[in-house]
Amino acid sequence: MKITFAEAKPSGKGLLAVFVSAGRKLGTTAAALDRRTKGALARAAAGGSFSGKHGETVAVVAPAGLEAATVLLVGIGEAKALDALKLEALGARICLAANAQRAAAVEVMVDELLGAKTPAAEAAAEIAFGLRLRSYRFDKYLTRETADKKPTLAAATFRVAGAATARRAWAPLAAIADGVDFTRDIVSEPANVIYPGSLADACRKLAKLGVKVEVLGEKRMRELGMGAILGVAQGSVREPKLVVMRWNGGRASDKPLALVGKGVTFDTGGISIKPAAGMEDMKWDMAGAGAVIGAMHALAGRKARANIVGVVGLVENMPDGNAQRPGDIVRSMSGQTIEVLNTDAEGRLVLADAIWYTQDRFKPTAIVDLATLTGAILVALGREMAGFYATDDALAGQLDAAAKAVGEPLWRMPLGEAYDRQIDSPAADMKNIGGGRWGGSITGAQFIKRFTNDVKWAHLDIAGVVWAEKDKPLMEKGATAYGVRLLDRFVADNYER
Numbered sequence: 001m002k003i004t005f006a007e008a009k010p011s012g013k014g015l016l017a018v019f020v021s022a023g024r025k026l027g028t029t030a031a032a033l034d035r036r037t038k039g040a041l042a043r044a045a046a047g048g049s050f051s052g053k054h055g056e057t058v059a060v061v062a063p064a065g066l067e068a069a070t071v072l073l074v075g076i077g078e079a080k081a082l083d084a085l086k087l088e089a090l091g092a093r094i095c096l097a098a099n100a101q102r103a104a105a106v107e108v109m110v111d112e113l114l115g116a117k118t119p120a121a122e123a124a125a126e127i128a129f130g131l132r133l134r135s136y137r138f139d140k141y142l143t144r145e146t147a148d149k150k151p152t153l154a155a156a157t158f159r160v161a162g163a164a165t166a167r168r169a170w171a172p173l174a175a176i177a178d179g180v181d182f183t184r185d186i187v188s189e190p191a192n193v194i195y196p197g198s199l200a201d202a203c204r205k206l207a208k209l210g211v212k213v214e215v216l217g218e219k220r221m222r223e224l225g226m227g228a229i230l231g232v233a234q235g236s237v238r239e240p241k242l243v244v245m246r247w248n249g250g251r252a253s254d255k256p257l258a259l260v261g262k263g264v265t266f267d268t269g270g271i272s273i274k275p276a277a278g279m280e281d282m283k284w285d286m287a288g289a290g291a292v293i294g295a296m297h298a299l300a301g302r303k304a305r306a307n308i309v310g311v312v313g314l315v316e317n318m319p320d321g322n323a324q325r326p327g328d329i330v331r332s333m334s335g336q337t338i339e340v341l342n343t344d345a346e347g348r349l350v351l352a353d354a355i356w357y358t359q360d361r362f363k364p365t366a367i368v369d370l371a372t373l374t375g376a377i378l379v380a381l382g383r384e385m386a387g388f389y390a391t392d393d394a395l396a397g398q399l400d401a402a403a404k405a406v407g408e409p410l411w412r413m414p415l416g417e418a419y420d421r422q423i424d425s426p427a428a429d430m431k432n433i434g435g436g437r438w439g440g441s442i443t444g445a446q447f448i449k450r451f452t453n454d455v456k457w458a459h460l461d462i463a464g465v466v467w468a469e470k471d472k473p474l475m476e477k478g479a480t481a482y483g484v485r486l487l488d489r490f491v492a493d494n495y496e497r
Contacts, residue, residue, distance in 0.1 A: 001135045002155040003174070005166040005485050008109070015103040016494040017094050019076050019111070020045060020052040029109035033071065053077055054325055055089060057097040072097055072106070082117055084126050085407050091130025091496040094476050099151040106153065110160040121162035125169035131156055132177045133474045138188040151357055172302035176488055179298025180481040187290045187466065189285045191266035196233075196314035199265060200241040201287065203293055203312070207302035216242040223358035226353040227312050228332040234347045235270055235323025236316040242354060245296045245310040249303060249430045250497060256307040256497050258364035259487060260295070260354050262347040262371035263289030263314040270343030271325055284479065285347070287332055287466035288370035289314060291483030298488045306495040309362050313354035329428045333357055334451055337428040345432045347373045348444050352451045359455045366395055366456040368490070369448065370465040370483050378439030383464045387410035388480065389445040390458040402490035403432045407474075408482055410460070413442060420446045 008029075010016055011262065012300055018030035024045045034041040041065035050058040054077030062068045074094060076082060088135060098106045110124040137151060160166050186194055186202055196204075200215045207213050218239045221230060226242070233240035247258075265283040268274060274282070284290075289312035296310040323328075328340045330349070334356045338349065351369055358367060377387045386408045390396035396412055403410040421440045425431035430450060434443030445459050465482045 001133050001153070002028070003132060003170070005124060005158045005170065006154075007163050007164040008010045008111070008159050008161050010068070010107050010109060011071070015070050015072055015098055015101055017072040017074050017104045017106055017108045019109070020050045020073050021044040021075070021079050023054045023075050026458060027225035028111040041071060041073065045327065047392070050075065051438045054086060055093045056371070057093055057306040059097065059101055060349070070101055070103075072101070078485040079396060080111065080117065082123070084118070084405075086385050087118065087123050087126035088133070089473050090136035091127040091132070093201070094127070094156075095131045095134040095153060098153045102152050102491050104152050105155040105157070107157045107159055109218060110158055114451050118166075119162075120160050121308030122169045123159040123167040124158040125173055128156065128158055128170055129173040130179060130474060133175050133180060134176070136181055136184055137476055138184060138478055142414040145182060175301030176298045176485060178301050179294040180484045183290045183294030183481035183484050185206060185480070186293065187284050187287050189283070194283070194286070195238045195261070195265045195316055196241045197239065199263060199289070200243050203243045203245060206293070206297055206300060208247060209297065210247070211296055211300045212246040212248070214244040216244070223329065224357065225275070226331055226333045226357070227330040228349040229315060229353040231324045231330040231340065232264070232270070232317055232330065232349050235320045236318040238265075238316045241314040242357065243312050243314060245293070247296060247300050247304065247308045249299070249305050250307040250495070254308045255365040256362055257491065258358045258362060258367045259292045259308065259310045260351065260358055260367060260369040261289035261292035261310070261312040262286070262350050262369070262373065263312045263315060264347055265316050265481075267344070267346065268319055269316045270319050270346065271323050272342045272344040273319055274344060281467065284467050285372050287372050287479070288462060288483070291370045291462070291481065291487065292482035294481055295487035298484060299491060303491065304491055305497050306491050308491060308495075309358065309364065311358045313350040315350055317343070332451070334453075336430065339425040339428040341431050342433045345444070347371050348432060348447045351448050355448065356364070356453070359453050364455060366392070366458070367452060368399070368458045368460065370460045370462055372445050372466055373439040373461045374463055376444075376452050376459040378464040380413070380441060381411055381464060383469070385411050386462040386465050387411055387413045387441055388414050388458055388460045389413050389449075391449065391452070391456075394455050395458050398492055398494045399486070404487050404492060406485040406489050407466075408486045413445070415442070415445060415449065419443055419448075
């Protein structure tokens with residue numbers, strides 16, 4: 001998607017989008033066009049159900065007196081209620097309407113009607129961000145798609161006074177969108193394309209943005225004593241990888257923030273094999289790692305003024321003759337032993353070694369991990385929000401505020417000694433599942449907590465939100481890249497100087 005910003009005069013060709021507020025009040029540009037057409041736009045707006053409500057659109061074949069082929073009226077609702085999320089949603093609606101018109105390009109007239117809270121130039125950048133996010137589509141394997149189903153919109157020009165200001169506001173948003181799309185791509189790919197080695201190669205691409213990328217293979221992991229992650233990987237012919245990504249945008253004396261992701265590139269459940277129905281979805285069991293990788297892409301792309309280390313544990317969980325068995329006991333890098341009662345509770349084993357390695361090597365100020373850890377979190381929260389756990393109230397508040405700001409909601413879940421006791425084992429220091437059906441997301445979090453070594457820590461169980469089963473305002477159904485924007489905002493609000 002090519003997005004540009006220019007001064008307010010339109011070219012007069014193709015599809016022209018203008019804004020209308022609640023009560024069919026035409027914006028400055030729309031009103032000027034209406035005068036040129038002797039009230040034709042106002043009559044078109046009044047002729048149907050269009051009222052100027054936020055997100056409503058109506059396409060009008062351009063009346064005599066206009067050069068544009070079609071005018072798109074876009075409702076913004078009450079101008080004073082517009083915030084960043086609503087501006088993004090307007091961009092998404094313009095993208096959808098333009099594709100419905102089979103338009104290759106759209107010009108969007110952003111005038112002072114949008115300046116009730118946000119200056120027009122900044123509003124133009126936010127609208128462009130929503131349009132860019134909604135334009136994403138993973139279709140590389142579609143070879144027989146009919147032309148009428150393919151989106152046609154390839155370019156958008158935002159006409160606004162102060163285009164240079166809009167371009168400056170757009171630059172960091174474009175970098176964030178690049179990170180989001182990068183994550184959507186790797187999460188959408190099938191497991192025969194994305195596996196530990198190829199995902200590590202994808203991480204290496206971040207080097208061009210200035211990220212220092214280091215890949216640890218099985219030999220080095222064995223030397224470090226990472227028995228937990230190696231136990232998960234031993235049933236696969238694919239060698240596991242631990243990838244370390246470092247962005248040093250802050251002061252040399254600043255301790256880094258650590259982001260850690262679960263990257264199980266395909267999860268059969270191992271010997272505790274999953275049912276066949278729906279197992280194909282487990283290609284996205286690496287979406288926690290995907291979010292960390294995309295966040296590092298975004299942070300580096302916009303040159304974030306903070307020190308961030310991203311660590312992702314990449315494995316494939318398969319059930320061959322060498323696979324880990326229920327009842328096996330493994331020794332983690334921390335020295336703690338784990339009785340593996342269910343090989344399908346593997347993500348916490350991956351995180352155990354990845355988090356211990358991270359805190360031991362980098363001494364971070366805090367650790368935030370993301371993982372498609374449990375089905376139990378879907379039982380608790382459905383697909384509407386992620387659950388999260390935190391050992392520090394201030395850290396929890398910062399994450400919650402960032403989640404609200406970008407529209408990726410979180411709900412804080414409890415930790416407690418009673419839950420922790422449920423993972424005690426008579427045969428080892430702990431077992432990898434609790435004692436029954438209940439509280440599975442909580443006992444999973446308690447397990448991970450034992451490897452944080454008392455560093456401030458938060459765990460995001462994102463199993464319900466990384467894949468959308470139907471279209472959403474800013475995306476088609478599929479990979480959501482949940483967590484990329486959240487982490488970026490969290491860093492921007494709390495770690496940048």
